[in-house]
Amino acid sequence: MKIIVDAFGGDNAPEEILLGCEEARKELAVDILLVGDKARMEAAAKELELDISHMEILDCGGVLSMEDDPMSVIREKTDSSMAIGLRALAEGRGDAFASAGNSGALVVGATTIVKRIRGVKRVAFAPILPKRTGFFMLNDGGANVDCRPEMLLQFGLMGSEYMKKVMGVEKPRVGLANVGEEAHKGDDLRREAYALLSACREIDFVGNVEARDIPDDACDVVVTDGFTGNMLLKMYEGVALTVMGLVKDVFRKSLKNKMAAGMVYGDMKALKKQIDYNEYGGAPIMGTAKPVFKIHGSAKAATVKNALRLTRDYTQSGFTEEIGRVLKGKKAE
Amino acid sequence: MKIIVDAFGGDNAPEEILLGCEEARKELAVDILLVGDKARMEAAAKELELDISHMEILDCGGVLSMEDDPMSVIREKTDSSMAIGLRALAEGRGDAFASAGNSGALVVGATTIVKRIRGVKRVAFAPILPKRTGFFMLNDGGANVDCRPEMLLQFGLMGSEYMKKVMGVEKPRVGLANVGEEAHKGDDLRREAYALLSACREIDFVGNVEARDIPDDACDVVVTDGFTGNMLLKMYEGVALTVMGLVKDVFRKSLKNKMAAGMVYGDMKALKKQIDYNEYGGAPIMGTAKPVFKIHGSAKAATVKNALRLTRDYTQSGFTEEIGRVLKGKKAE
Numbered sequence: 001m002k003i004i005v006d007a008f009g010g011d012n013a014p015e016e017i018l019l020g021c022e023e024a025r026k027e028l029a030v031d032i033l034l035v036g037d038k039a040r041m042e043a044a045a046k047e048l049e050l051d052i053s054h055m056e057i058l059d060c061g062g063v064l065s066m067e068d069d070p071m072s073v074i075r076e077k078t079d080s081s082m083a084i085g086l087r088a089l090a091e092g093r094g095d096a097f098a099s100a101g102n103s104g105a106l107v108v109g110a111t112t113i114v115k116r117i118r119g120v121k122r123v124a125f126a127p128i129l130p131k132r133t134g135f136f137m138l139n140d141g142g143a144n145v146d147c148r149p150e151m152l153l154q155f156g157l158m159g160s161e162y163m164k165k166v167m168g169v170e171k172p173r174v175g176l177a178n179v180g181e182e183a184h185k186g187d188d189l190r191r192e193a194y195a196l197l198s199a200c201r202e203i204d205f206v207g208n209v210e211a212r213d214i215p216d217d218a219c220d221v222v223v224t225d226g227f228t229g230n231m232l233l234k235m236y237e238g239v240a241l242t243v244m245g246l247v248k249d250v251f252r253k254s255l256k257n258k259m260a261a262g263m264v265y266g267d268m269k270a271l272k273k274q275i276d277y278n279e280y281g282g283a284p285i286m287g288t289a290k291p292v293f294k295i296h297g298s299a300k301a302a303t304v305k306n307a308l309r310l311t312r313d314y315t316q317s318g319f320t321e322e323i324g325r326v327l328k329g330k331k332a333e
Numbered sequence: 334m335k336i337i338v339d340a341f342g343g344d345n346a347p348e349e350i351l352l353g354c355e356e357a358r359k360e361l362a363v364d365i366l367l368v369g370d371k372a373r374m375e376a377a378a379k380e381l382e383l384d385i386s387h388m389e390i391l392d393c394g395g396v397l398s399m400e401d402d403p404m405s406v407i408r409e410k411t412d413s414s415m416a417i418g419l420r421a422l423a424e425g426r427g428d429a430f431a432s433a434g435n436s437g438a439l440v441v442g443a444t445t446i447v448k449r450i451r452g453v454k455r456v457a458f459a460p461i462l463p464k465r466t467g468f469f470m471l472n473d474g475g476a477n478v479d480c481r482p483e484m485l486l487q488f489g490l491m492g493s494e495y496m497k498k499v500m501g502v503e504k505p506r507v508g509l510a511n512v513g514e515e516a517h518k519g520d521d522l523r524r525e526a527y528a529l530l531s532a533c534r535e536i537d538f539v540g541n542v543e544a545r546d547i548p549d550d551a552c553d554v555v556v557t558d559g560f561t562g563n564m565l566l567k568m569y570e571g572v573a574l575t576v577m578g579l580v581k582d583v584f585r586k587s588l589k590n591k592m593a594a595g596m597v598y599g600d601m602k603a604l605k606k607q608i609d610y611n612e613y614g615g616a617p618i619m620g621t622a623k624p625v626f627k628i629h630g631s632a633k634a635a636t637v638k639n640a641l642r643l644t645r646d647y648t649q650s651g652f653t654e655e656i657g658r659v660l661k662g663k664k665a666e
Contacts, residue, residue: 132575142512145520179475179563187478187560211567215575227520228564230512234544235565239572242465242548243608247580250600257600260593267583267590275576 002056003311004094007036008063008081009101010297014044017100018052020304025055027305030312033094035085037061058093060084066297070104074112082106086113089290096315098307100282100295107143110285110292117320119327120287121151125226125294126159127233127283128167130275136214137163137221141283142230149192152176152223153200158286158323159221160203165317166284166310175209175219177228182208189225197223202326240275281307284314287323291315335389336644337427340369341396341414342434343630347377350433351385353637358387360638363645366427368418370394391426393417399630403437407445415439419446422623429648431640433615433628440476443618443625450653452660453620454484458559458627459492460566460616461500463608469547470496470554474616475563482525485509485556486533491619491656492554493536498650499617499643508542508552510561515541522558530556535659573608614640617647620656624648 005021007014014036021032034041034052038059045052062079064072073083082101086109089097097114099106103125111123124140139159144151156174163172176194178186183194185208197205209218211232224232251261251268261268273279278296281303285292291314295307338354340347347369354365367374367385371392378385397406397413406416415434419442422430430447432439436458444456457473472492477484489507496505509527511519516527518541530538542551544565557565584594584601594601606612611629614636618625624647628640 132579145512177564179478179560211564212571212574214568215571227512228561231510231544231561231565232568235547235568236572238545238548239569240576241545243573243576246465246604246608247601250597250604253600257597260596263593263596264583264590267586268580271579271583275579 001096001312001315002031002033002094003308003315004033004035004058004085004088004097005308006081006085006097006099006101007034007041009099010295010299011100012298012300013100014041015048016300017304018045018050019048019301020299020308021055022050022052023301023305024308028309028312030308032056033058033088035060035088036063036081058084058088064102064105066102068102068105070102070108073105073109082109083113086110086292089292090114096291096293096311098293098295098311100297100299100304103142103294103297106292106294107285110288114288114290114292116287117289117324117327119324119331120158121148121154123285123287124155124158125283126162126286127277128280129233129236129277130279131214132216134217135167135280136219138229138233139221139223139286140226140229141233142226143285144226146227147189147225149189149196152189152193152225153196154287154327156197156203156205156221156223157200157326159223161322161326162284162286162314162319163220165319165322166313169220171204172220173206174203174221174223175206177211177214177222177224177232178208179210180208181210193223237277244272244275278303279306281310284310289320291320334429334645334648335364335366335427336641336648337366337368337391337418337421337430338641339414339418339430339432339434340367340374342432343628343632344433345631345633346433347374348381349633350637351378351383352381352634353632353641354388355383355385356634356638357641361642361645363641365389366391366421368393368421369396369414391417391421397435397438399435401435401438403435403441406438406442416442416446419443419625422625423447429624429626429644431626431628431644433630433632433637436475436627436630439625439627440618443621447621447623447625449620450622450657450660452657452664453491454481454487456618456620457488457491458616459495459619460610461613462566462569462610463612464547465549467550468500468613469552471562471566472554472556472619473559473562474566475559476618477559479560480522480558482522482529485522485526485558486529487620487660489530489536489538489554489556490533490659492556494655494659495617495619495647495652496553498652498655499646502553504537505553506539507536507554507556508539510544510547510555510557510565511541512543513541514543526556570610577605577608611636612639614643617643622653624653
């Protein structure tokens with residue numbers, strides 16, 4: 001299997017991308033096709049004393065930055081490493097594409113260049129986040145600001161299938177993020193989506209879930225529109241970071257507290273790892289004809305490697321074919 | 334000043350309500366008019382060995398529960414302590430009303446029975462939450478699932494005025510909760526609200542704020558529709574509770590960890606208090622012709638007292654008159 005990687009996406013490109021790719025190549029038995037400025041990659045590798053000679057390079061000069069408009073991937077920045085990597089995937093030069101770059105551009109590019117699975121209305125951005133025990137998926141986590149009920153149904157279907165096939169969750173519970181548990185709660189979008197999700201035999205729909213219960217263990221797939229999903233995702237990150245930061249402040253406050261910190265060091269480190277959303281490497285872009293994976297923008301080498309492991313699993317899982325089959329079946333119903 | 338209190342609202346009624354009211358009466362120099370079943374209140378007081386003879390009682394038999402439909406406050410449950418308390422406020426038998434009961438019913442009842450300030454389109458539910466340093470307001474935190482841009486403008490105006498007059502924030506920064514900082518981000522509602530908020534001279538609008546930055550210190554008033562606001566509020570609560578629960582688990586894990594817990598006990602307790610949203614007692618219902626305050630449903634006596642302090646400050650602040658003046662001025666513009 002060959003994964004095409006945007007070597008110039010994210011906050012730590014190209015250094016951490018190169019390091020993570022080389023680790024992935026050795027440990028995960030995948031081939032890597034790096035996309036980006038070859039001279040700059042070679043200079044960075046030299047500086048890192050990293051041998052990148054076992055990875056292919058697709059040389060191109062352009063870079064799409066975090067500040068660029070998402071549409072630029074198909075307009076002004078068609079020569080960027082992201083756009084060229086996506087085209088390479090569409091042309092079959094690799095089996096999947098991963099980038100730590102601009103999420104909005106990746107969604108636009110994946111939809112336009114790689115195209116959707118037949119029957120999929122919109123691709124979704126589906127981050128995996130830790131909960132009290134294990135993890136859950138937020139789908140859509142930000143790709144589609146405006147949604148229709150049928151789109152939410154598909155987010156539930158795709159999320160459920162991904163959790164089964166890629167994340168190894170046997171019977172994923174699908175919940176609809178809403179302001180109350182009763183079926184009549186929320187706006188028209190929620191009520192109509194509730195009806196569609198309830199009627200869908202392919203998923204285990206557990207009804208509405210309130211945001212308070214999501215980090216605890218309300219369900220495995222949280223279905224939501226991309227606006228709300230993005231708000232939930234970022235509030236989750238913000239509160240987790242702020243609270244852990246305040247706990248850290250307590251441990252630094254006095255000599256006595258520093259001693260206590262030493263005593264719980266290992267366990268606190270394990271906890272930090274447990275609630276670190278970076279552990280899951282990023283988020284699949286879901287519904288594309290071929291696998292596209294968003295690596296965390298701030299990913300360092302270890303996170304890049306984690307993301308590439310998930311990209312590999314996503315690609316091997318048969319998810320794309322299965323979704324195509326399910327949607328075809330539902331259309332025929 | 335006399336505060337009318339729903340003695341049968343919330344999870345711990347009437348006992349904790351009675352205890353909190355009596356404390357408030359003594360410490361805050363307010364008179365209390367308790368609404369609810371007099372015999373049950375007297376029996377509970379006897380059990381608690383609490384003297385409630387210095388508080389007036391408005392005797393009524395009905396109770397509106399958390400499970401009741403919000404509309405029931407003006408339909409089947411017009412004899413409930415909440416409905417009768419709201420009517421007592423409308424009739425001028427007290428200066429403000431506070432209840433730990435069903436939030437939805439309180440919003441419906443406040444709007445229908447107490448009525449809105451002239452010019453206010455919708456009343457809002459405006460919880461105050463801790464951030465890294467200090468606190469922020471979420472407005473609307475759940476009263477209005479469907480919103481128009483003008484409503485969001487008013488939430489910003491009312492929130493800013495409340496923070497100034499009641500919470501003592503000199504120049505409140507108002508932000509619009511959105512999926513990105515740029516003015517064009519989000520859906521139509523966000524873009525139109527952004528334009529209205531930017532043009533409003535009465536507030537210090539700092540632009541769009543991302544959810545990740547809200548618990549840190551993005552702004553003092555977070556403007557949002559009630560659906561998103563409720564999601565943000567509950568995700569905030571859920572993550573804070575889950576993370577603090579996991580930290581507690583670490584401290585209980587081994588004898589060594591328990592010793593460390595003892596060493597940081599005082600500081601961790603202070604941190605818990607700092608991030609406890611119960612500290613702010615609840616949320617004002619904003620935009621009603623007379624002050625209505627939602628006490629946390631799970632409030633115990635100390636929280637009830639905190640809530641009544643804020644209800645008193647809200648009532649004395651001149652907030653209601655000021656909002657009436659501002660909206661009249663804006664209409665004349």
